[in-house]
Amino acid sequence: MSSLKTIGIIGAGQMGCGIAHVSAMAGYKVHIYDLAQDRIESGLATINGNLARQVASGKMTDEERKAALGRITGSNDLNDLAQVDLAIEAATEDESVKRKIYAQVCPVLKPEAILATNTSSLSITRLASATDRPERFMGIHFMNPVPVMKLVELVRGIATEESTFSAAKAYVTSLEKTITVAEDFPAFIVNRILLPMINEAIYTLYEGVGTVDAIDTAMKLGANHPMGPLQLADFIGLDTCLSIMQVLHDGLADSKYRPCPLLVKYVEAGWLGRKSGRGFYDYR
Ligand code: CAA
Numbered sequence: 001m002s003s004l005k006t007i008g009i010i011g012a013g014q015m016g017c018g019i020a021h022v023s024a025m026a027g028y029k030v031h032i033y034d035l036a037q038d039r040i041e042s043g044l045a046t047i048n049g050n051l052a053r054q055v056a057s058g059k060m061t062d063e064e065r066k067a068a069l070g071r072i073t074g075s076n077d078l079n080d081l082a083q084v085d086l087a088i089e090a091a092t093e094d095e096s097v098k099r100k101i102y103a104q105v106c107p108v109l110k111p112e113a114i115l116a117t118n119t120s121s122l123s124i125t126r127l128a129s130a131t132d133r134p135e136r137f138m139g140i141h142f143m144n145p146v147p148v149m150k151l152v153e154l155v156r157g158i159a160t161e162e163s164t165f166s167a168a169k170a171y172v173t174s175l176e177k178t179i180t181v182a183e184d185f186p187a188f189i190v191n192r193i194l195l196p197m198i199n200e201a202i203y204t205l206y207e208g209v210g211t212v213d214a215i216d217t218a219m220k221l222g223a224n225h226p227m228g229p230l231q232l233a234d235f236i237g238l239d240t241c242l243s244i245m246q247v248l249h250d251g252l253a254d255s256k257y258r259p260c261p262l263l264v265k266y267v268e269a270g271w272l273g274r275k276s277g278r279g280f281y282d283y284r
Pocket residue numbers: 050051053054057059119120142143144145146147148149190191194226227232236240
């Protein structure tokens with residue numbers, strides 16, 4: 001355990017719930033805040049299901065599952081974040097949404113609390129400027145599915161203090177994750193490399209080079225990827241994929257990051273991948 005004892009999670013989506021899951025497993029008290037009570041309830045059910053998988057595969061006992069679950073609470077009342085030592089914002093990948101959340105959350109948090117963002121692409125320095133604590137703000141970027149993926153990217157903003165960074169590092173280390181440090185550039189390291197590959201796979205489909213199945217099979221069996229790039233895009237969420245490509249395109253001003261028109265069209269259609277029931281695959 002680190003010096004931080006209580007973790008607040010803002011957003012009960014797949015990332016927020018994954019971060020709550022691994023934090024509770026490591027012994028932290030966790031409070032999940034979301035505007036919608038039904039999202040909190042379905043998030044807690046997902047966490048329970050994923051903990052149960054780990055019991056089934058012998059990674060933890062049923063007592064450990066119950067204890068971890070007992071350390072997690074959830075509510076749609078912001079004031080319940082007043083006691084947390086570290087709040088991790090895991091809201092949708094939209095800067096205006098994140099800014100609104102910081103404006104509401106900062107007055108509630110303890111002055112000494114650290115506020116972190118799980119953004120997968122946005123500028124930490126720019127997000128920090130929308131808070132009352134740029135020196136106690138940074139990026140802690142988990143990968144999906146959080147309980148399985150071993151990596152966490154840590155990203156400092158220009159004003160992040162060393163004590164903030166070292167507290168975040170101790171917290172992530174206590175989750176038994178491996179840290180990689182990235183500079184504050186669009187999409188950091190993982191998504192700077194991964195998303196152009198996914199975008200290229202979508203161009204490959206768009207130009208008729210291969211079918212969905214051919215492209216995914218090619219990369220699974222030809223490059224040993226655990227998931228094909230189109231299956232992975234559906235898993236991440238096509239809206240998130242598009243927003244990361246837009247951040248790369250805008251931030252680096254290079255046409256090689258142009259989002260594939262087919263990706264844009266799918267998002268406009270509301271075909272967002274697994275979470276909406278339809279993407280490159282049909283989940284209905
Ligand atoms: N919670 C807990 N455990 C989980 C889980 C979850 N959500 N999802 C899978 N698991 C566990 C399973 O229980 C299983 O455990 P055992 O080996 O102990 O039985 C193990 O993970 C493997 O799962 P499955 O057998 O169900 O399926 P799989 O072998 O196909 O693996 C996968 C699933 C781990 C998701 C694998 O396909 C994979 O690694 N895919 C690539 C994921 C990836 O690239 N993630 C990064 C996305 S990019 C990102 O996150 C950054 C961003 O900002 C967009």
